Amino acid sequence: MKIYHNLSEFIKLDNAVVTIGTFDGVHFGHQKIIKQLVQRAKADGGESVILTFFPHPRMIIDPENQDLKMINTINEKAEILKSLGVDHLIITPFTRDFSNQLPEDYIKHTLVNNIGTKHIIIGYDHRFGKDRLGNLSDLKAAGLHYGFTVEEIMEQDIHDVAVSSTKIRQALLAGDVNLAADYLGRPFSILGKVIKGDKIGRTIGFPTANLFVEETYKLIPSDGIYAVTVEMSLQSEVQSPESENKTTNAPKLATPDSGLQTFKGMAYIGQRPTINGMTRNIEVNIFDFNQEIYGQDIKMNFLKFLRHDVKFTGLEALTVQLQKDKEATLNYFKTLN
Structure with a gap:
């Protein structure tokens, strides 16, 4: 797996199959998406790409709140993603300027011009861009214009895996490492x-x-x-x-x-x-x-x-x-x- 610490380091691909998220913990729910990503990339003759962010967006958007702790360090996360067969990991520095991009600019510059996205796998509730105004409908509309397809992880599929990074953090803070391991x-x-x-x-x-x-x-x-x-x-x-x-x-x-x-x-x-x-x-x-x-x-x-x-x-x-x-x-x- 190749790791990039900025979008500027990444060389645009001809056939990038992409998913986006912080993926803290890389738990069962995340693994389901990532396995789907890797399988789709192989089936399409493309390369799998994960776009993640560091620091966690909440640390930048709400800097006064110092209570948020991460299940994985960025290096630990990279090792886990590597073990799942991901081809490329882009660790994008999350800044105020980055968060203030308009959704259409984010799609054009990040997903299309920088990465070369041909297919994107994303959750039903994914939000992006300034004030988190961008949504799945925006991605699908942009896909028709720029020539990429969008695959939605349905709400029921995500809820079937009754796990979240928040639940894992709560278990660990209570000392319940067995429950955390079940989720992870x-x-x-x-x-x-x-x-x-x-x-x-x-x-x-x-x-x-x-x-x-x-x-x-x-x-x-x-x-x-x-x-x-x-x-x-x-x-x-x-x-x-x-x-x-x-x-x-x-x-x-x-x-x-x-x-x-x-x-x-x-x-x-x-x-x-x-x-x-x-x-x-x-x-x-x-x-x-x-x-x-x-x-x-x-x-x-x-x-x-x-x-x-x-x-x-x-x-x-x-x-x-x-x-x-x-x-x-x-x-x-x-x-x-």
Whole structure:
């Protein structure tokens, strides 16, 4: 899949089969549209194109509202779309100027002149252009003029897949990672870099990798303890602790070609009230693992919520509970075999 970070980077196609959306989570409903897109492109001898936006339009149109968090970072979304067989992903910077385009200008300049759209697959309620005035009827009328066809995802088809990004966010904020996984068709995951912590976990027999998530807009589930799997590429070069906070714009997900390995573990999200912590941490105790991985990018898949975060009387009481948590986690993994 080719990725473009601006329409100006994209070379107009002869036969582009297009769909448009933010696709946060790339959940079952999104996957239905994307599979339809890929199949139609192959049947027509064309190429599949997804036009998405970053930042999320709501972040620009309503900048005072900082509560909106994304299920996927833009890099995570790109990796998922790649796995679904999409040919081209255009990540359009969403700005005030872009949102103020008249619907007819958006169709002419973006869909026709820049992309070369010959067929577009879109939801029945899709809106676009200034004040979201453009609709499906406008697309169909423009298609007759510019020579592209429009395929509507019917209301019943979308409602049959009773899922939305909002429902997934609500589930995650409640700690219900199982429900989120049902909607997503895969476990919810967090990708981040391992950074140095205060190493208190080592002193009580539960060393943890502290995860730094660069993207502040990434949704983090409810505080608590979770059964997780951890994926990392141990063959890749691990950075020194001094360079651990340096970041890149490239997608970070490891691939099987880069020596991807998976481990079981239990994760903690919270402010560590037992030691009067002041910041929200994301930590993971990786089972049967003792390598130094500072600077390593890891992916954490959330499988089961175990308990809420609580304040204990001291480290001894916390250690006793962590041992119980580990036993509960191991028992959970046994049920998967």
